[in-house]
Amino acid sequence: MEWRRSARARRVSLRIDPRDGAVVVTLPPRTGRTAGMALLMNHADWVAERLAALPGHIPFAPGAVVPVHGIDHRIVHIGGRGGVWVDGRAIMVAGEPEFLARRVADFLRAEARRRLSILVADKAEAAGVRPSRVSVKDTRSRWGSCAANRALAFSWRLVMAPRFVQDYVAAHEVAHLRHMNHGPRFWALVQDLTSHTDAAVAWLRDEGPRLLRIG
Template identity: 65%
Template structure:
């Protein structure tokens, strides 16, 4: 059974550098065959995965060896964005300001470049996230239906998830899944990810035939991949 816990570990990024506190999440996994580490951009911490029979000493050795890389990657993360009044979040790649209007009705809705949120303040973050998820589902469904018609394929269902590493996926039964956070990306980036997953309904692989279908559906492949590589981690810092 997998387990995890978090703590702050003191690292020294350089030989002469001062010690720095580093947020670490220790994960013990029955599936792990070796000690590994990765950066979790959403939580803003380094994740050290240990096999069941491996002690933390091995994890500390790996952390110490890669201390400079770990601290550099953590420092490069975009600042977290809380879903609060006055905060700015992207929608379709364009900044929108959250405004709390207790007297308004309708949960959360758009008013130009403003996301207006009604009701009590303690419900604001949840209502903004619900709004973004609903908007993501609406936009993704419209794009997916259009691309599916162009390829002559059938979508069984569309699911929304909140994943750390995959923006979209296609199951063998024809179910497509997407990160709701894609609604914050520019429209052409969303279009590429949706086209990519719909193309898997014809080719459940990454063969030349698959990429030919993607190119047929969208012209944004390379630019969208670059945008997600450069800006995708910042989307995970929202909320």
């Protein structure tokens, strides 16, 4: 279990972190852990059900199956010298075995940055806007974000989602460069930039937690 204290919290809250499979209790500044434990005990069945429903953890290891752009690929360690590359439906990894997990993660991050940068550039041109920066991060609760300084950030795990999901998330964040809200004009622009909103939102709701359990 993980305890967090937030100056913005107005009440005790409880959630499941799908990445770590942990129970997270958030407390307002002046609230003690007793209130958090009471909330946890009152929702014990809900917590147990959510934890049981989490997908199993898939480490970056030889033989593991990891999606790339929504298509399953098997990690194959070949040793010797070289980098990481995709061959058919295999992620080929050279080098020492103790560095395999890090090398796969670095490869997927780089592919996420490449793919999302292309999508953002195309959609920003269509919308007549320009981001100050595009980066990828290992976020826990947001697939993308748009900061006040016009910097866009995305979860690198989107590289494992189907391309139509990537297309939607890129469109969503680019639309925020013009409308920093979720009003009607924002959603109208999103619809102009992508045709995948409904399908992508449903996919992220149903399948997104699985991506947080990989790596």
